[in-house]
Amino acid sequence: MTIDERLDRFTERHEALTMNLELTARDTETLKTLAQKDGDDIRALAQNSRILHDSIQGLANIAKVHEQ
DSSP: OOHHHHHHHHHHHHHHHHHHHHHHHHHHHHHHHHHHHHHHHHHHHHHHHHHHHHHHHHHHHHHHHHHO
């Protein structure tokens, strides 16, 4: 293998690695955005669960008073 062939092979591998890194960086940004959205959704669900819990507690208290 001549030095020119080795340089060509090295250049091809370098370009492939560069492309791979660019794709990985893009995918990472996409996953980061999705994870942030999932976090927002989870926080909203937790807040709604607290509100629902409080509402059920209120209804339970009304039921107790009504029984008496």
